[in-house]
Every structure is written in structure tokens, then in C-alpha cells.
Amino acid sequence: MFGIVRPCSHRLGEGLKAQWMAHLCGLCLALRGDHGQFARVVTNYDGLLISVLTEAQTERASGGRRTAGPCPLRGMRTASVAQGEGARLAAAVSLVLASAKVRDHVADGDGLLARRPVALAARKVAASWGKAGARTGSDVGFDTAVLVDAVDRQLGIETLAGLGTPILTVTEPTETATAAAFAHTAILAGRPGNAEPLAEAGRLFGRLAHLLDAVEDRETDAASGAWNPLTATGTSLTEARRLADDALHGIRLALRETEFTDGKLAHLLLAHELGRSVDRAFGTEACSHGGAHLAEGTLAGTAEGAFGPPQPGGPQAPHGPYNPQNPYGGGNPFGGEPPRPGKRGFWAGCAAAIGVCCTCKVCCADEFEGPWSRKKREGCLSGCDCSCCDCCEACECCECCSCCDCGL
Numbered sequence: 001m002f003g004i005v006r007p008c009s010h011r012l013g014e015g016l017k018a019q020w021m022a023h024l025c026g027l028c029l030a031l032r033g034d035h036g037q038f039a040r041v042v043t044n045y046d047g048l049l050i051s052v053l054t055e056a057q058t059e060r061a062s063g064g065r066r067t068a069g070p071c072p073l074r075g076m077r078t079a080s081v082a083q084g085e086g087a088r089l090a091a092a093v094s095l096v097l098a099s100a101k102v103r104d105h106v107a108d109g110d111g112l113l114a115r116r117p118v119a120l121a122a123r124k125v126a127a128s129w130g131k132a133g134a135r136t137g138s139d140v141g142f143d144t145a146v147l148v149d150a151v152d153r154q155l156g157i158e159t160l161a162g163l164g165t166p167i168l169t170v171t172e173p174t175e176t177a178t179a180a181a182f183a184h185t186a187i188l189a190g191r192p193g194n195a196e197p198l199a200e201a202g203r204l205f206g207r208l209a210h211l212l213d214a215v216e217d218r219e220t221d222a223a224s225g226a227w228n229p230l231t232a233t234g235t236s237l238t239e240a241r242r243l244a245d246d247a248l249h250g251i252r253l254a255l256r257e258t259e260f261t262d263g264k265l266a267h268l269l270l271a272h273e274l275g276r277s278v279d280r281a282f283g284t285e286a287c288s289h290g291g292a293h294l295a296e297g298t299l300a301g302t303a304e305g306a307f308g309p310p311q312p313g314g315p316q317a318p319h320g321p322y323n324p325q326n327p328y329g330g331g332n333p334f335g336g337e338p339p340r341p342g343k344r345g346f347w348a349g350c351a352a353a354i355g356v357c358c359t360c361k362v363c364c365a366d367e368f369e370g371p372w373s374r375k376k377r378e379g380c381l382s383g384c385d386c387s388c389c390d391c392c393e394a395c396e397c398c399e400c401c402s403c404c405d406c407g408l
Contacts, residue, residue, distance in 0.1 A: 005270075007020065022081050030087040030090065035129075050185060103123070150177035161233055175206040255271060352371035353372075
């Protein structure tokens with residue numbers, strides 16, 4: 001399980017939590033149904049947004065849900081799960097991006113993948129996932145070539161990126177890929193008029209995903225010498241926060257222009273929980289309304305001096321010492337950078353993922369270790385020790401309280 005939108009169960013409430021779990025399980029079962037048990041390891045929190053958006057625009061029909069049998073990830077309980085084209089599109093996108101991630105790990109020779117037999121097996125898995133994703137995408141009318149092209153272009157862009165390169169140049173391939181996936185949900189739902197605002201929401205979501213990943217990994221990337229887009233381009237954390245807040249505002253505006261049948265869950269995830277993800281990544285507790293709330297010494301002060309722009313000879317290049325002619329090579333926003341110390345390799349991570357799933361930690365544990373990243377993750381159904389239930393209780397200036405009037 002991975003992704004930037006990880007909602008707290010008590011903030012969702014029982015009704016929205018059941019819907020969210022229905023989409024999470026629906027994505028997992030769509031992967032299993034079309035591509036086998038092993039494909040379930042690419043299930044991710046952000047991928048289910050595709051299923052959520054599709055259903056939010058669709059007129060309610062009896063075929064949107066089915067009762068799934070007992071599953072270890074649900075404590076051997078049955079559940080109502082999402083099905084249909086939205087879940088299959090989410091599965092296709094997840095497979096193609098996971099395929100790209102595996103290929104990048106193989107190219108970098110990460111961990112066990114440096115061994116030729118293991119690399120050969122991984123290439124076969126990646127090729128299989130890529131073809132499977134393309135096949136499922138074709139079944140629902142989505143051309144996954146746009147995703148593959150975005151991943152392929154990412155490497156070239158990052159290879160040429162250096163100090164002064166606009167950070168949005170680096171995030172563009174991710175933005176293009178997510179825009180296409182979000183827009184296609186409007187086609188599946190029979191609401192072509194929503195395609196344009198959802199493409200904008202997807203583009204900005206891709207920007208946020210790239211930026212937040214870069215912010216969260218900045219310290220560890222600096223310690224390991226791995227490529228990081230913020231460090232490579234000399235982008236400050238203050239500027240990254242400004243761009244993140246602007247993207248968040250743009251997503252909220254795009255959602256207002258989208259016609260939903262029932263958009264409550266989509267709105268909560270993309271207008272509210274996404275803001276919390278921004279705060280979590282930047283280590284702030286205030287709402288993401290403008291830039292004045294940044295804590296002194298957190299982003300505007302000491303952090304900039306602590307990380308600063310890369311220096312010649314510094315540990316910035318992933319494949320060796322600093323090279324003024326080509327200082328930044330490799331990596332992509334879908335996880336292609338070399339692993340930080342302590343991260344598991346691809347196969348070790350797969351084994352850990354199976355163990356985490358089979359012991360129900362993904363759903364039931366308060367906290368568990370990410371199979372590949374080893375980052376601490378919250379269980380889907382875990383409780384939360386948050387001091388507030390929503391952003392309206394957290395502060396008085398929050399945009400979602402004063403502007404959207406959603407009551408969440």
C-alpha cells in the first residue's frame with residue numbers, strides 16, 4: 001500500500017469509510033480477477049481515486065457493487081466492494097506504473113536486481129504487468145501509451161535537469177499521465193463535459209504527488225546521494241510549499257466545475273485529505289491556506305539553510321560523483337530512484353508485502369512498516385489520535401471551511 005492520500009478512518013465516518021474500503025477492495029479484486037493473485041501487490045491508495053471519481057459521476061445502478069467473499073485483509077469478513085470499469089481503469093493505471101517502477105529498479109541494479117537471473121525474472125514480471133495494464137486499459141477505452149510515454153520522458157528530463165531548471169519542467173510528465181487518467185473517468189461515467197476540469201484536477205494532483213514525494217525523501221536522498229528533484233533544481237522548500245498550496249487550490253476549483261452524482265467521498269479525499277497530506281509532508285499542522293502559516297525555522301528559515309542548493313562534489317548524483325556536464329541522471333516520479341539505505345529491494349519487498357497482507361496488518365494494525373520503503377504506515381481501519389476530526393476544528397482560516405461549504 002502506498003500513496004499520498006491516506007485518510008484517517010474516524011474523519012471519514014462509518015458511511016464514507018465503507019465507501020472508501022469498497023473502492024480499495026474493488027481495486028485489489030480487479031487486479032486479481034484480471035491478472036492473478038500476484039498483481040494485487042500493486043494496489044495503492046492513490047489508484048483507488050480513479051474508481052472513486054468514476055462512481056462519483058455515475059448515475060446509481062445496481063451493478064456498481066457486489067459482495068466479496070471473506071478475505072484475510074478484512075479479517076475474514078465479507079464486504080460490499082466496487083466493481084466495473086472504474087475499478088478496472090484504476091487497475092490498468094496501477095499495473096502500468098508498477099511495471100515502469102520495476103524496469104527502473106532493474107536498470108539501476110538495485111539490491112538483488114543486480115544479479116542477472118533475478119533481473120531477468122523482474123523484466124518478465126514488468127513486461128507482463130505492462131501488457132496486462134495495456135490490455136485492461138484498452139478494454140475500458142483508455143490508451144495506456146500516454147502513461148508509458150510519460151515514464152520514458154521522465155528519465156530524459158531528469159538527466160538534463162540542473163540548477164535553475166524550473167521544477168514544473170520535471171513534474172510535467174507526471175502531470176500529463178495523471179491528467180489523462182482523471183479525464184477518462186468522465187468518459188467512463190458518460191459525462192464528457194467533466195473531462196476538462198478533471199484533467200486539470202489530475203494534472204495538479206500529479207504535480208502534488210511528485211512534489212510531496214520529493215519533500216519527504218529530501219533528507220534521505222541527500223544522505224544517500226540519490227537524485228532528488230528539489231535539490232537538483234535548487235528549489236527551496238518555501239517555493240515547493242507555495243506550488244503545493246497553489247495546486248491544492250486549483251484542485252478544489254476544478255472539483256467545483258465538475259458535475260457529480262454523489263461527489264462527497266471524492267471531495268473529502270481531494271479537497272480535504274489531500275490538504276492534510278501536504279501538511280504531513282511539510283511537517284506543519286496549520287491548514288494549507290496561503291504561505292503565511294509556515295512555521296518559522298521550519299520552511300522559511302533553517303530548512304533552507306540546512307538543505308540548500310547542491311554543491312560541486314556533493315552527494316547529489318545517483319551514479320557517482322558530481323559531474324558539471326551531466327550532474328543529475330536517473331530516477332522517475334514513480335519510484336525509479338536508487339533505494340535509500342534500509343529500503344528493501346523489489347523481491348524482498350514483495351515478500352514483505354505478502355506477509356503484511358496475510359497477517360491483516362494493512363487493514364487492522366494501528367501502524368505497520370511499508371514493505372519496500374520501510375516507512376511507517378497507518379492501517380486502513382486503524383484508529384487515530386488526532387486532536388480534531390476535521391479541518392474546520394483545526395483552524396479558522398482554512399479554505400475548505402470558508403469556501404466550499406461542504407460541512408465536512
